[in-house]
Amino acid sequence: MKNKKLLFVSLFMTGFLMMFLASCGQQEEPKETKTKAAVVEAKTYKLGLSLAITGPTSDAGNPYAKGVEDYFKYVNEEKLLGIDTIDCTIRDDQYKTDVTKRNFEDYIGQGIIFYLNYSTGSTLGLKKDFDEEKIATIPASYHAGNLVDSNYIFLPIASYSEQLIILAEYVANNHKGDKAKVALFVHPSAFGRGPVSDVEKAVAAGLNIELVEVVEHGKDLDNTAMLKRLMSKGVQYVISQTIQSPVATMIKDAQRLKITASSFGEAGKITFMGAHYTGGNDLIALAGTAAENYFWTTAFTITSVPGPATEAQLALAKRFGRDDKTANSHNYAAGIM
CATH class of the missing domain: 3.40.50.2300 (Response regulator)
Known part of the structure; x- marks a missing residue:
């Protein structure tokens, strides 16, 4: 930034x-030595x-x-x-x-x-x-x-804020139809909340999405009510900023409810996306086939x-x-x- x-x-x-370590270990050589060979x-x-x-x-x-x-x-x-x-x-x-x-x-x-x-x-x-x-x-x-x-x-x-804004920009640039309706699914801590204000600022500055809701997840084992609420509000994209386990629970519930998009931006369904700690092989291990079509950003080669x-x-x-x-x-x- x-x-x-x-x-x-x-x-x-x-x-x-x-x-770095070499610079920390630099010392002046003693003025007097008994031999020409330095003792290391x-x-x-x-x-x-x-x-x-x-x-x-x-x-x-x-x-x-x-x-x-x-x-x-x-x-x-x-x-x-x-x-x-x-x-x-x-x-x-x-x-x-x-x-x-x-x-x-x-x-x-x-x-x-x-x-x-x-x-x-x-x-x-x-x-x-x-x-x-x-x-x-x-x-x-x-x-x-x-x-x-x-x-x-x-x-x-790259920071969480940059990662979430990149995902939101991808939605804005690739969504078909009216302005995309987006929800954020975040960890209930500074880790999750931190980038929310930066996404909101980006939207206020002209990022062409509608931020419908910010959901701070709990330890719930069932996200049915939340997912139905988001669907009723016309949300088509959920961008996550948390760790893998709550995302796995959410997308498995979405699979059970048959509301997971089979392609990016599929109308009447939800496309799930997330930043660094939400995806990868760890998510696949937890969610199995429910992780298919999950859009994820990271700075690492997996x-x-x-x-x-x-x-x-x-x-x-x-x-x-x-x-x-x-x-x-x-x-x-x-x-x-």
């Missing part, structure tokens, strides 16, 4: 880490990660944690930093900001030089702490607001697409004994990144 620092990190970010001591670079391995959104956080763990093991075993190593402590915060804060403070006491955060709420809540401690932070939350008034938070991919990135991800997962579900998860890829 304009006037915002958005750092795009490559999938394995090795080059970035090596340059191995350094250990401490990092910390706090995230929801259990609790809300853990279906994203759990494979993400495994991706982080496995990649740093790989870095150390393959000696990508030479004789230096990375020691990344990973702790479960159960999606609770107060626990995240305690973890971060403890990591600071341990001398971390780089921090990986997770939730939108805790990233916003700890923003000033990151600045005060001068700790570069990459969150798993791609909320655009993370960057506001921050000098130490960097987003590795493992169903052959290529070097897929081969590297699957090889890493195999090397460290991960099951097929984890190996093929784009959340595992996010952790690797």
